[in-house]
Each structure stands twice: as structure tokens, then as C-alpha cells.
Amino acid sequence: MEARELECFLVLGEELHFGRTAERLYLSQSRVSQLLRSLESRIGARLVERTSRRVRLTPLGASLRDELAPAYTALLDAVEAARARARGVDGVLRIGFVGSLDEELAGLVRAFERDHPGCEVRTVEVPLADPFGQVRSGDVDAAIVLAPVLEPGLVSGPAFSEAPLSLAVPARHPLADRPSVPAEDLAGHPLIRIAGPAPRYWREAQSPATTPGGRAIPSGPAAGTIQEALALVAAGRGAMPLCVPTARRHARGDVVFVTLTGLPDSALTLVRHRDRATARVRAFAQAVAEGVRGRAPRDSGARPPATPAREGPGTSSRAGPGR
Numbered sequence: 001m002e003a004r005e006l007e008c009f010l011v012l013g014e015e016l017h018f019g020r021t022a023e024r025l026y027l028s029q030s031r032v033s034q035l036l037r038s039l040e041s042r043i044g045a046r047l048v049e050r051t052s053r054r055v056r057l058t059p060l061g062a063s064l065r066d067e068l069a070p071a072y073t074a075l076l077d078a079v080e081a082a083r084a085r086a087r088g089v090d091g092v093l094r095i096g097f098v099g100s101l102d103e104e105l106a107g108l109v110r111a112f113e114r115d116h117p118g119c120e121v122r123t124v125e126v127p128l129a130d131p132f133g134q135v136r137s138g139d140v141d142a143a144i145v146l147a148p149v150l151e152p153g154l155v156s157g158p159a160f161s162e163a164p165l166s167l168a169v170p171a172r173h174p175l176a177d178r179p180s181v182p183a184e185d186l187a188g189h190p191l192i193r194i195a196g197p198a199p200r201y202w203r204e205a206q207s208p209a210t211t212p213g214g215r216a217i218p219s220g221p222a223a224g225t226i227q228e229a230l231a232l233v234a235a236g237r238g239a240m241p242l243c244v245p246t247a248r249r250h251a252r253g254d255v256v257f258v259t260l261t262g263l264p265d266s267a268l269t270l271v272r273h274r275d276r277a278t279a280r281v282r283a284f285a286q287a288v289a290e291g292v293r294g295r296a297p298r299d300s301g302a303r304p305p306a307t308p309a310r311e312g313p314g315t316s317s318r319a320g321p322g323r
């Protein structure tokens with residue numbers, strides 16, 4: 001039995017799409033089909049039904065997937081554990097981040113390197129418009145991104161760095177002089193959207209299409225980075241929810257950040273590939289979790305000044321990019 005056949009079958013059982021399976025495994029679609037046929041030949045029955053419109057597992061295929069997945073994961077974990085014992089948590093760890101590496105994140109990196117002197121952390125900026133792409137491709141080992149993360153093949157956690165939201169508006173915007181803006185009032189003002197290939201659920205979580213009460217929010221132009229978004233805001237093309245820490249780092253004279261109420265606070269989370277969890281990645285995830293547990297609770301009532309004194313943006317599990 002070839003391990004590659006089993007891996008290909010399990011990924012196909014998760015994706016139910018030959019193209020996405022090929023991308024995840026860095027194979028051609030024809031090679032995916034070949035590996036599947038070989039496994040079906042060994043089993044002696046069809047495992048996958050494929051039509052022009054969809055791919056689904058046969059009952060036998062679904063049963064094999066359910067029984068095989070835990071054993072295959074345990075096998076990978078055993079091999080990785082042996083490799084980790086052989087080399088320790090040494091080498092280079094590539095951590096992606098969106099927007100900017102703030103003081104809290106930089107502190108996490110410094111603390112990790114202090115506790116693991118044989119490991120060098122290299123930070124890499126990942127695009128706001130594609131927060132998961134470099135994790136999937138392996139260009140970074142893990143990334144610190146905005147919640148929520150609902151991506152096949154990726155795991156996330158712990159969540160940390162919760163922060164309230166503010167609304168970035170042009171300095172002469174009708175909302176600029178208000179002390180705060182309820183989320184329901186967004187129905188009257190276009191929001192800057194986030195460009196793809198970020199998944200739709202994630203883009204709408206950061207820049208919602210409707211208010212909590214279900215009223216439609218007009219769409220403004222899309223931006224691929226925070227700087228692009230703020231330039232569009234300054235030009236009067238729309239407003240944008242951003243987390244308060246991000247606002248403070250991107251203060252500018254032609255944009256005002258007003259407290260935004262009625263939406264959940266933003267949160268960051270660590271995301272990594274389920275099938276490429278090295279000892280370094282696991283150690284970093286553990287360090288983040290320990291840092292979260294050891295931190296005093298944030299005063300959730302705190303809000304930044306909402307005047308043109310330029311305090312600001314927010315990122316949220318429901319609204320607003322940043323960090």
C-alpha cells in the first residue's frame with residue numbers, strides 16, 4: 001500500500017474536488033486520478049463517484065475515510081514526533097502577519113526566541129486580500145490573521161488580542177464629528193470591501209454586507225491592503241471598520257476614526273496547515289496559548305477617543321481588518 005495513495009484519497013475525501021486536491025498536494029489532476037485508481041484497484045471497489053457536476057464518496061469510500069483518517073494522522077504525528085526529538089525546536093520558523101507586527105506580536109516573537117535560542121523567527125507580511133494563501137503554499141509555516149478561520153485543511157487557535165472597533169471615515173464625512181457610530185447606521189454609508197482571493201465569508205466578516213438588524217450596507221470599492229483601503233477612505237470612496245490598535249498605527253490627517261458600537265470585538269488567531277505541523281509550529285502555538293492564559297483580562301469597556309485626534313481602527317471577527 002502506497003502512503004501517497006492514502007494521502008491523496010484522504011485529501012480528496014475532504015475537498016471533494018480534484019482541482020483543489022491537486023493544488024494541496026502539488027500534483028496534477030491526472031496524477032490525483034491515477035493515485036485514486038490505483039487505490040481502488042487495491043481495494044477492489046469504487047471509492048469515489050465523479051460526475052461533471054460533483055465529486056462524492058461512495059458508502060465504502062466514506063467508511064474507509066472515517067476509519068483511515070485517525071490512523072493516518074497518528075502515523076504522521078509519530079513520524080513528526082521522532083523528527084522533533086532528533087532535532088529539537090531548532091531552525092527557521094516563518095510566521096506571517098497581516099498589516100503590521102505590533103508591540104504585542106513582536107513581544108510574542110521575542111519571548112519565543114528567548115525560550116528557544118536555537119530557533120530563528122522570520123516574520124513575513126501576508127496580503128490582507130489573501131490571508132491564507134501563503135500558509136497553504138508553505139511559504140510561511142503559520143500566520144497570525146483575523147478571525148474567523150473556516151478553511152479546509154487549516155487549523156487555527158488560540159484566539160487572542162481582542163480589540164474594539166472604530167470606523168475610518170474621511171475627515172469631512174457626516175459621521176466624523178460624532179462620538180460614536182452604532183452599527184445600524186452603517187446602512188447609510190458605503191464600506192470599503194476587501195479584495196479576493198480571500199474567501200467571501202472572511203471578507204464579509206471584516207467588512208459586513210448587512211447591519212446586525214439585517215439592513216443592507218452599500219458596497220464601496222475593494223482594496224487589497226490596509227494602506228489601499230485608507231487611501232480610498234481619504235478620497236471619500238467609503239468608510240471602513242478597523243481595530244483600534246491598527247487605527248493608532250495608521251493615524252493620518254485626512255482620516256478620522258470614530259468608535260463603532262454594536263459589533264463584536266476583533267480577534268487575531270494563529271493559523272497553520274493541518275498536514276504540516278512541525279515541532280517549531282507546535283511550540284510557537286503553545287507559546288501563544290501560554291501568553292494568552294498569562295495575560296490579564298482586557299478592559300472591554302475601553303474605547304479610543306473618537307474625535308479627529310486620530311485614535312483608532314479596529315479589526316473584528318465580524319468586522320474590520322487591521323493589526
